[in-house]
Amino acid sequence: MAAILNSEQQADLLKRGFSRRTFARIATVLSSGAGLPFYNEPALAQLSKLSNIPPDAVKINANENPLGPCSEAADAIYSAVKQGGRYMFEQTDILAETLAGTLGVKHSAKPEASYVRIFAGSSAPLHQSVIAFCSKDRPFVKGDPGYEAGEKAAQYAGAKAVCVPLKKGSYDHDVRAMLAAAPNAGLFYICNPNNPTGTVTSRADIEYLVANKPQGSVVMIDEAYIHFSNTAIPCTDLVASGKDIIVLRTFSKIYGLAGLRAGAAIARPDLLEKITQWSWSPMPVAGMISATASLRVNTLVPERRKINSDTRDDTLNWLASKNVEFIPSETNCFMINVKRPGQDFFKDMAQQKVYIGRSWPVWPDWVRVTVGTKDEMMKFREAFTKCYNA
Numbered sequence: 241m242a243a244i245l246n247s248e249q250q251a252d253l254l255k256r257g258f259s260r261r262t263f264a265r266i267a268t269v270l271s272s273g274a275g276l277p278f279y280n281e282p283a284l285a286q287l288s289k290l291s292n293i294p295p296d297a298v299k300i301n302a303n304e305n306p307l308g309p310c311s312e313a314a315d316a317i318y319s320a321v322k323q324g325g326r327y328m329f330e331q332t333d334i335l336a337e338t339l340a341g342t343l344g345v346k347h348s349a350k351p352e353a354s355y356v357r358i359f360a361g362s363s364a365p366l367h368q369s370v371i372a373f374c375s376k377d378r379p380f381v382k383g384d385p386g387y388e389a390g391e392k393a394a395q396y397a398g399a400k401a402v403c404v405p406l407k408k409g410s411y412d413h414d415v416r417a418m419l420a421a422a423p424n425a426g427l428f429y430i431c432n433p434n435n436p437t438g439t440v441t442s443r444a445d446i447e448y449l450v451a452n453k454p455q456g457s458v459v460m461i462d463e464a465y466i467h468f469s470n471t472a473i474p475c476t477d478l479v480a481s482g483k484d485i486i487v488l489r490t491f492s493k494i495y496g497l498a499g500l501r502a503g504a505a506i507a508r509p510d511l512l513e514k515i516t517q518w519s520w521s522p523m524p525v526a527g528m529i530s531a532t533a534s535l536r537v538n539t540l541v542p543e544r545r546k547i548n549s550d551t552r553d554d555t556l557n558w559l560a561s562k563n564v565e566f567i568p569s570e571t572n573c574f575m576i577n578v579k580r581p582g583q584d585f586f587k588d589m590a591q592q593k594v595y596i597g598r599s600w601p602v603w604p605d606w607v608r609v610t611v612g613t614k615d616e617m618m619k620f621r622e623a624f625t626k627c628y629n630a
């Protein structure tokens with residue numbers, strides 16, 4: 241059900257400096273109804289060869305939530321499954337309305353008046369925004385190390401990706417350096433808190449970026465991990481006040497619905513229109529229903545935030561007691577300096593049946609680790625001790 245590019249969209253792509261070849265590639269993918277083929281977290285995990293892992297493996301590689309869906313979400317899916325022969329489009333509207341209510345932004349059944357657009361996860365609006373706002377002449381700008389999906393989308397679309405080092409010591413986004421590095425940027429991507437470092441960029445810095453960005457560009461705030469943090473300030477109120485900002489939310493992290501697929505872009509209706517003009521398909525009903533049910537459980541986020549931070553902080557305290565260097569994190573993942581190529585360390589940990597996350601080229605001796613259950617993190621400690629001291 242994806243849209244085939246109309247003449248206006250074609251003219252827009254050509255005006256923004258896309259080559260005819262890139263343009264044809266994007267058109268083919270979108271018109272076939274496929275998702276854009278960029279690396280998202282599961283694909284990156286696959287690159288780490290997670291197929292054929294033993295059944296008792298500890299999987300702390302992909303920033304998934306080991307708690308999975310809450311019982312209310314699972315019950316909602318069970319009770320809907322017998323109606324699975326229906327499209328149930330209304331479930332997407334119910335989720336949009338419920339999410340808009342919790343975020344304090346306007347939602348309307350008319351797309352031209354709604355500030356919330358639902359997707360099957362947040363990868364699609366991330367990729368589609370890069371296509372919509374970046375081009376050969378309008379780069380994509382992100383922090384480094386940072387989540388790679390937008391950069392891959394930019395490369396695919398023939399746009400330059402500018403990666404600006406995070407600030408030394410605090411490891412938050414250096415918004416002034418990002419502005420200076422790409423005076424003609426199309427999209428500034430801030431992951432807040434950041435994946436992989438778990439660090440928070442201040443509200444003052446985000447507001448500075450929004451106030452000083454070049455005309456015609458947008459700021460994207462990816463709030464995939466915001467619920468885990470006690471200090472990160474959500475930016476949905478900047479959307480409500482009409483700024484050139486797109487906020488991404490996903491149900492893949494604290495809500496534990498990664499495989500069920502639900503996410504959203506929150507932005508002014510005209511920006512949402514630009515993102516969605518490229519592609520649309522019916523949403524997975526299990527994802528919609530379980531996301532709505534999760535939003536209705538008021539205690540869920542604070543409870544899960546505490547479970548995660550208790551386990552994370554225990555693990556970080558243990559690393560500190562062993563004099564291992566790490567970056568203090570506010571999310572469900574953290575970076576550790578293993579003082580040798582991270583890829584080799586990953587392989588050694590896998591021998592112990594503990595599958596950790598990847599390294600970033602800019603920090604090759606650091607690895608990312610996702611916070612698992614208490615029990616999983618005890619197994620992580622055992623394996624880490626063997627591999628770190630090897």
Ligand SMILES: Cc1ncc(COP(=O)(O)O)c(C=O)c1O
Pocket residue numbers: 280281302303360361362363364366387431435462464489490491492498502503
């Ligand atoms: C920062 C960030 N944004 C977006 C995503 C995409 O997640 P999903 O498509 O499951 O919502 C991820 C996945 O790990 C992520 O880490």
